[in-house]
Amino acid sequence: MPPLKTNFRQLHCFVLPDGNEPWLQEESNVQVTPGELEVAAYTLLTYIRLGWLGEGFKLMSWLSSLQNHKGGFRSTKDTVMVLQALSEFGLAHETFKGRCMVTVEEVAGPGSNASFTLDIGGPRAALLQTVELSSQTQQVKVTMSGDRGIIALIKIIQFYHEVTSESTKWESQQDISINITTTSERQSRTVQKIETCVQSVIPTGEVSDNNAEGMYIATLFLPSGEVAFDSPATIMAENSATNLVETFDGNIHFYLPEAPTSPQCLVARVERQLEFEVQKPGFARVYPYYNPDFMKETKLAVAPLSIMSNPTCRKDRCTAQNEKGAASFFHVTSVLLTAAGSVLSSLVLSLYA
Structure with a gap:
């Protein structure tokens, strides 16, 4: 294996041990931090540089699923990195060498169906195309046909409420x-x-x-x-x-x-x-x-701890039991330092007495 690939494998295992990659977690409610998004973006960029597009596909899908309705992510920094990684992955793929059609069908009720067709691939591969669906849409069906190796990134965004221009504005507190x-x-x-x-x-x-x-x-x-x-x-x-x-x-x-x-x-x-x-x-x-x-x-209201009594110490922490038996901990490092300082002061004074 070339040195670059070997070094990347070692670094990847150090930063994200096997099984800890957030994009491999099966739980859908796992909270992702901005730091994890940034690491994932750098990982996808490295996959692209090494030509590992197959390994990067699942990571690309995972990153895309975390985009909010405005196209961003958790913070400004991770948004910039993730968007760069997604863009470069699209450019590195074979999308420009083929053509495909994406059909969007909406069902807004009995007899109220509509269909839209989008041409993706070739010179339109990097073009953002949008279709506005009816607010009464109950079901959306998306199908894709064309050359093999084409990737189409499709998002369906639902707005729960949108203020219209006719709405009266709140003009004062x-x-x-x-x-x-x-x-x-x-x-x-x-x-x-x-x-x-x-x-x-x-x-x-x-x-x-x-x-x-x-x-x-x-x-x-x-x-x-x-x-x-x-x-x-x-x-x-x-x-x-x-x-x-x-x-x-x-x-x-x-x-x-x-x-x-x-x-x-x-x-x-x-x-x-x-x-x-x-x-x-x-x-x-x-x-x-x-x-x-x-x-x-x-x-924010904060429930106070009960008054503690009878502390017992172990290493650098003390445990105290309240009347209900609940344990509380407090650090005693500063207390020990104060005691040591007092002893040292008395020794110095005795030397010069």
Whole structure:
């Protein structure tokens, strides 16, 4: 094997041990970090340089599936790298040497079918082509025919709600009132259950029905060192009013399909993974998806730990039991350093006495 390929294999196994590649995971609810997306993009670029297009195909499909409806990814940096990798993969493939046709059929109801045909390949291989489907579409069927070796990247994007030009705009903060409260219940030393209750009060006649029924987003910005304890699928199962839940970068996003005109409570368990001497507090934010300027924030409630007593030390940590038997840990490194400093000071003084 050429040195370049050997070095890449060694580096690949070091960065992503066998079985840990996120694009090989079978679970559909695995959360992908910006760092993992960037590593995947570099890996795909290396596959292209080495001519391993077969190995890169699954990675290309995985990266494409993570694109949002605007064509981006988690952050600006990984978006740039992934788009570059996807573009170069398309250019390196045989798409330019063949022709194919893609047919899109939509079923909007009995007797309301429509069909669109797109010419892909040759000089049109890198051309972005779009077809607008009816808002009443119930089923979409996509078929492809043509020369072998052609790749067609097809995405179906569904918009839940779109503000029309005729809709009345919110022109002042007084047009909408959002109420938000949070409570917390500690379940263990590191895990607590946070409940966020939201309600949107929209005065009659101030906004159109379209705006009143628009999607809302409730986001929990967790304190530093804390992350979601459960997977997005588990959190969503406990919050039936949501149509999507996302967790990444210490945040939990709840997507509500319509305005919470009656009190709507959202729950999620969070876990403290890192301890800080001074922890950055968290907060909750709620806003209409199409009017993010009209938002409401409140400090995130944190359930306090019970007062601990009778500590027992082991190595550099101390364990204390509260009245209910729950264990708590605190670092004693600074205490030991203080004690050692006191002894050293007394020795120095005795030498010069």
